[in-house]
Structures are given as structure tokens and as C-alpha cells.
Amino acid sequence: MVTLEQWRAYYDGWAAGDPRVASTGHEVADADLDRLGAAIARWLDLRGREHVLDVGCASGTLTARWASRAASGCGVDFSEKLVDAANAAHGSRNLTFHCAEAADLPFADGTFDCVVCFNVLLSLPDHGYVWRAIREIQRVAKPRARIVLGSLPEVRCQQRFFEVVRRAAPWWRRWGSRLKDWLRPLRSRETKILWFDVAALRRQLERAGFRVEVHDDPPFANYRHYRKSLVLRRAPPGGSR
Ligand SMILES: C[S@@+](CC[C@H](N)C(=O)[O-])C[C@H]1O[C@@H](n2cnc3c(N)ncnc32)[C@H](O)[C@@H]1O
Numbered sequence: 001m002v003t004l005e006q007w008r009a010y011y012d013g014w015a016a017g018d019p020r021v022a023s024t025g026h027e028v029a030d031a032d033l034d035r036l037g038a039a040i041a042r043w044l045d046l047r048g049r050e051h052v053l054d055v056g057c058a059s060g061t062l063t064a065r066w067a068s069r070a071a072s073g074c075g076v077d078f079s080e081k082l083v084d085a086a087n088a089a090h091g092s093r094n095l096t097f098h099c100a101e102a103a104d105l106p107f108a109d110g111t112f113d114c115v116v117c118f119n120v121l122l123s124l125p126d127h128g129y130v131w132r133a134i135r136e137i138q139r140v141a142k143p144r145a146r147i148v149l150g151s152l153p154e155v156r157c158q159q160r161f162f163e164v165v166r167r168a169a170p171w172w173r174r175w176g177s178r179l180k181d182w183l184r185p186l187r188s189r190e191t192k193i194l195w196f197d198v199a200a201l202r203r204q205l206e207r208a209g210f211r212v213e214v215h216d217d218p219p220f221a222n223y224r225h226y227r228k229s230l231v232l233r234r235a236p237p238g239g240s241r
Pocket residue numbers: 007008011012021022023024025055056057058059061062063076077078079082100101102103117118119120123124
């Protein structure tokens with residue numbers, strides 16, 4: 001298990017690099033980020049009137065792409081260094097960035113029309129912590145808010161993930177890892193990130209009163225091969241649409 005402090009130290013390190021980092025931790029092509037931002041804005045059905053929140057905003061590179069289509073926005077991150085970079089690069093009267101912890105958000109109940117948490121839940125210490133963060137996101141969202149829980153590694157796609165990683169590695173590493181597979185067939189396939197049983201999570205969220213759409217991640221880095229994004233909206237009473 002990676003602790004919260006270890007994750008924070010890791011993400012603090014991003015701030016020392018290119019301030020345009022987003023999601024992957026290295027520079028991503030503008031066109032890919034634009035496409036990802038457009039997908040998030042579409043999922044949220046932004047009309048320019050909303051007050052939105054981005055939980056785990058890093059240096060705001062992605063936030064600015066979709067939150068600029070709302071009336072006002074706010075990004076939070078537990079890395080003070082990334083928050084400083086976000087304010088320097090994208091801060092404005094309508095878009096502000098603050099230091100906060102995903103499971104302890106400094107906002108009143110029912111503040112936001114939309115909440116996004118993209119590519120963050122996978123780097124929390126454990127699934128209990130994930131649920132604390134999800135409940136906190138629900139608390140600060142308005143009753144009819146749209147919520148995106150984005151880029152969750154799907155446990156059923158884990159094999160594909162390992163294949164993608166192996167294909168992307170240089171040939172000597174590919175052969176090295178193949179050799180290890182031959183020598184140690186029972187080698188542990190643990191990763192630092194959390195994996196999600198998306199179908200089970202969807203059922204849990206539906207039991208909690210949400211309508212849930214499940215999407216493949218948009219084409220961006222290699223995420224679409226093994227990650228899913230959930231779009232939530234609270235079901236109206238009686239279950240009608
Ligand atoms: C992989 S990055 C994704 C950044 C951004 N959402 C994007 O997709 O471009 C994860 C971000 O979540 C932040 N983060 C991780 N755990 C957090 C927590 N417990 N509370 C607040 N922020 C957290 C990290 O500092 C980092 O900026």
C-alpha cells in the first residue's frame with residue numbers, strides 16, 4: 001500500500017517539472033488534452049451557468065480546458081506546490097485553486113453543480129479511503145449535480161494493462177520482463193495504483209441513488225485500453241427519468 005504522504009511526495013515532484021503536466025505526469029500533446037477536456041465538458045453537459053469543482057486538479061492544465069466552459073470553477077489538490085503552479089498558470093476571477101484533501105473538502109453541503117475527480121481515485125491509499133472521498137464529493141455536490149469519477153483502472157482489463165506497458169517498453173526491458181515471466185510464473189502482479197471492479201462500484205452507486213453511465217476513457221495516453229470513467233447523476237425519486 002502506498003500511503004497518503006508517499007503519494008503527496010510523489011505528486012509534489014510533478015511541480016518541479018513542466019507546469020503543463022496533466023494526468024500522466026509528463027507533457028501531453030495539446031490536441032489530446034483538448035479532446036479529453038471536451039469529453040469531460042460533454043459528460044457534464046456544461047451550459048456556461050454552472051459552478052464546478054475539480055478534485056485533484058494538479059497544475060490545472062486539464063481543469064482549465066473544461067471548467068472554462070462553466071460560469072465559475074474551483075480546483076483543489078493536496079499538493080500545495082501544484083496548487084501554486086495552477087494559480088500561476090490558470091488562476092483568474094472565475095477559476096481559483098486551493099489546497100485541500102479529497103476526503104475532507106472545505107465546502108458547504110450542496111455547493112457545486114458539477115464535480116470532477118479525474119484520474120485521482122486510483123492513487124488514494126485504499127478503497128476505504130476512496131469511499132470517503134466519494135462521499136465527500138457527493139456531499140459538496142448539489143442534489144441534481146453531475147459528477148465524473150474519471151479514469152478508473154478496471155480490474156477486468158488488468159491483463160491488457162500489462163500488455164500495453166510491456167509493448168511500450170524498450171526491447172531489452174520487454175525481453176527482461178518476458179524472462180522473469182518464464183522464470184517466475186507466479187510473479188506478483190501488484191501495482192501501486194488501485195484497481196476497481198467497475199460493475200460492482202456501479203451497483204453500489206446505483207444503490208446509493210445515482211444513475212450511472214460507464215464510458216471508456218477518451219483516447220489519451222494509453223488509458224482507454226484499461227480505464228473507465230463514470231458519470232453520475234442522482235436518480236429522481238421513484239426512479240423515473
Ligand atoms: C494523476 S494526477 C491527475 C490530475 C488531473 N486530475 C488530471 O487528470 O490532469 C492526480 C492528482 O490528484 C492529486 N491527489 C492525489 N491524491 C489526493 C488527495 N487525497 N487529495 C487531493 N488531491 C489528491 C495529486 O496531487 C495529483 O495532482
